[in-house]
Amino acid sequence: MEWKGRRQSDNVEDRRGQSSGRGLGRNPFGRSGIQIPMGGRRGGGLSFGTIIFLVIVYFVLKAMGIDMLQVLGEGNVGGAGSGYEQSIGQRPAGQSSDDTTAFVRTVLAETETTWNAIFSASGEQYREPTLVLFGGSTSSPCGQASSATGPFYCPADSKVYLDTEFFDQLEQKFDAAGDFAQAYVIAHEVGHHVQNLTGVLPEFNRQRRSMGEREANQMSVRVELQADCYAGIWAKSADKEGILSDGDLEEALNAAQQIGDDTLQKRSQGYVVPDAFNHGTSAQRMKWFKRGYDSGDVGACDTFSGAI
Numbered sequence: 341m342e343w344k345g346r347r348q349s350d351n352v353e354d355r356r357g358q359s360s361g362r363g364l365g366r367n368p369f370g371r372s373g374i375q376i377p378m379g380g381r382r383g384g385g386l387s388f389g390t391i392i393f394l395v396i397v398y399f400v401l402k403a404m405g406i407d408m409l410q411v412l413g414e415g416n417v418g419g420a421g422s423g424y425e426q427s428i429g430q431r432p433a434g435q436s437s438d439d440t441t442a443f444v445r446t447v448l449a450e451t452e453t454t455w456n457a458i459f460s461a462s463g464e465q466y467r468e469p470t471l472v473l474f475g476g477s478t479s480s481p482c483g484q485a486s487s488a489t490g491p492f493y494c495p496a497d498s499k500v501y502l503d504t505e506f507f508d509q510l511e512q513k514f515d516a517a518g519d520f521a522q523a524y525v526i527a528h529e530v531g532h533h534v535q536n537l538t539g540v541l542p543e544f545n546r547q548r549r550s551m552g553e554r555e556a557n558q559m560s561v562r563v564e565l566q567a568d569c570y571a572g573i574w575a576k577s578a579d580k581e582g583i584l585s586d587g588d589l590e591e592a593l594n595a596a597q598q599i600g601d602d603t604l605q606k607r608s609q610g611y612v613v614p615d616a617f618n619h620g621t622s623a624q625r626m627k628w629f630k631r632g633y634d635s636g637d638v639g640a641c642d643t644f645s646g647a648i
Contacts, residue, residue: 341588531571
């Protein structure tokens with residue numbers, strides 16, 4: 341993939357160095373799919389009673405000549421730390437210059453070029469998503485993002501979340517090597533953003549509330565396959581721009597094959613459970629990516645009518 345020297349997107353938020361608590365059991369393919377924000381109160385905050393108690397303790401210690409704010413402040417002097425303020429001082433968001441960041445920025449910029457042109461041709465304006473780079477874990481309106489969740493798109497803030505260790509896992513655990521395989525997965529998540537803009541994701545979120553698990557999984561497959569088709573459209577656009585090298589298309593198709601529900605289930609448990617599929621089989625994922633690539637047409641990506 342001939343990506344070096346091309347425009348890089350400014351829509352990347354680098355949170356590396358701000359995260360903590362590296363997860364176990366990573367899954368670099370976002371098998372939970374797009375992350376839909378759910379309502380309800382999240383735990384983890386301090387109760388009102390606890391706050392009052394801490395305030396009382398503070399003033400009691402203050403009266404004894406002990407200033408806990410000063411003590412806590414001194415405890416951070418000279419420390420390595422990983423808090424938000426310190427990480428900003430060490431590496432301002434958006435200014436990392438490593439190859440991985442440059443690659444992600446370039447691929448995101450190419451998706452912006454593709455979808456801006458497609459939306460403009462239809463008289464619409466494309467609202468570009470933000471891609472969040474993180475390491476270990478970070479928060480999102482759709483829940484905690486971690487290595488275990490894999491790359492995902494959160495419609496609540498229109499952001500794609502990507503752990504920077506993802507590409508190593510892609511190659512080492514799932515036999516999907518190559519920079520265009522990596523680009524395909526980014527383009528797939530951007531495809532979910534397109535679905536959010538066109539109303540597909542909001543409608544899916546509305547309908548799934550009244551669906552059983554099996555029916556919701558079947559609908560999820562159609563959503564995911566359309567995102568694969570959209571990734572194929574981007575690949576076609578990238579090919580026209582002269583970005584693709586020999587073997588790039590095969591890399592993307594191999595990645596699509598390796599992350600099919602049936603392939604992953606066979607690898608992990610030795611048998612398949614079709615009712616549990618929520619992304620599509622290997623054959624389906626390859627088919628719809630290739631359909632997007634061959635046609636270069638959004639109209640060819642209707643996964644909601646007829647058989648898939």
